[in-house]
Amino acid sequence: MDKNQEFDLLATAASGLEALVGKELRDLGIDCQVENGRARFKGTMETIAKANLWLRTADRVKIVVGEFDAYSFDELFEKVKALPWEDFLPLDANFPVAGRSIKSKLYSVPDCQAITKKAIVNRLREFYHRPATVPLAETGALFQLEVALLKDHVVVTLDTTGPSLFKRGYRLEKGGAPLKENMAAALVMLTNWRKDRPFVDPVCGSGTICIEAALIGHNIAPGFNREFACEAWDWFSEEVFETVRADAEEQADYDYPLDITGTDINGKMIEIAQANAEEIGLGDSITFKQQAVKDFKTEKEYGVIVANPPYGERLGEEESVRKLYGEMGQVFRPLKTWSKYILTSDLTFEEYYGEKATKKRKLYNGALRTDLFQYWGQRPPKNKGME
Missing domain, CATH: 3.30.2130.30 (VC0802-like)
Incomplete structure (x- = not known):
């Protein structure tokens, strides 16, 4: 052909x-x-x-x-x-x-x-x-x-794809309710984050949202680490993929210094997140550390928080999850220059967080209806450089 x-x-x-x-x-x-x-x-x-x-x-x-x-x-x-x-x-x-x-x-x-x-x-x-x-x-x-x-x-x-595009090839291990990689990328892309600003996932689990943010920040093609079904077809030109991959390699900016942090209360998940980031060559682009949401502090400004906390879908989890939402509100609300984006299927989230969202967006996490609760932070003054 x-x-x-x-x-x-x-x-x-x-x-x-x-x-x-x-x-x-x-x-x-x-x-x-x-x-x-x-x-x-x-x-x-x-x-x-x-x-x-x-x-x-x-x-x-x-x-x-x-x-x-x-x-x-x-x-x-x-x-x-x-x-x-x-x-x-x-x-x-x-x-x-x-x-x-x-x-x-x-x-x-x-x-x-x-x-x-x-x-x-x-x-x-x-x-x-x-x-x-x-x-x-x-x-x-x-x-x-x-x-x-x-x-x-x-x-x-x-x-033409084979295994779904969300299978980037870097997840060695995952947590109990993992977010697909393409959904994680979507969450990052739906924010106002730019690569020169701080980015935090305070419930990072196996690190997927942080890794997708780093791929975006470095302009790395998400499929660079895998093969596609059409590459095995006798009529599909090998040369085409070679050219497109070479172009993608040229466009990647591996040296740009990113400020991306992932924290989680579970130390085992932090180990998994670090291993996943290293698997795709982004171990130095993301800082992972064990920390509870209530202990989060920062002096930085104009950052973005993206979180996919537990939803409390399982029996007996609702109370602890809503307590977590309350802690998120106490810790994040004072960060006036930060924008926060929190995905959950609990439509009463705002009540426990303690503030009405600037905007909500309906998304499906698999078959589950969820809302992305968006809290937009103050914009930096135009004449003021990034801090």
Whole structure:
């Protein structure tokens, strides 16, 4: 396949993060349209490589192989079979088909998957002149497909990413209720933090929010430490990823001095956080220390606090968690020049923190509805340098 061929592409995202993904794509110079759960864009192999390497808040980058309406299984079969599968799938391709169906006449997901698979097999058999009696080997590279139906509109996609983009490759260990890396990056990007200001996570757990902040501060591509499914495809140019990775390496600013601190009451979690930061080469960019929230003090100004405290979802935890929220209020409220961003599913958080948020933003942490409570600090005077 020509490396300059243009594809219709999707970057999928958790509910509430689509606009951030759209902004990231535009910052990469990629024009896009944001929809529920995804951003749509067009591009070449280079665009696919760049999106996989650089998107901090997305889940996956997918090629749209076909899109149409279908009201019967016969129609689904014929329209899937009409797509140019031989352009994407070699004879030995391993191509499982995942499925989703919402508010569609074809509501049986297993049937939609089976019919899609059968249609592709028929097309490949005809193209590669294989008899119907001999099954396709499927011993080669993975081509993960999905047939997704929404109100009878079908989108058939091929996943270029492999394991989700949140799997950056640096988490050696994690805590009891870990935040996914792309969600942690989103929390940092939703703040007013700049790399020349202090950044603190006072309940840092395994260090994910601090590590994502350091990646942003050093302008390091979040996918630099991993590989992607499309790199194993015989038609995808190796040279493209080599070029995009080399460009990303040039853009990284490893030497910029960052002021990022992660604290946690649990010493074991601090050890894990330090190990995770060292795994990705950011051990010197972040200071991790064991400390309870109530003992936090700082003389610094115009910093940003981002916290993902326990939510009190488990039985018997509610009281201790709400006590923690109260301690956060006592310690953080006096820091007038600091902005604070706290994520929790406890919608009564403000009551225990002791102050109404400047703004709230609804986000989903996995399937769990949460709110990001935002308390904006005073801005530094324009004629005054950073302290």
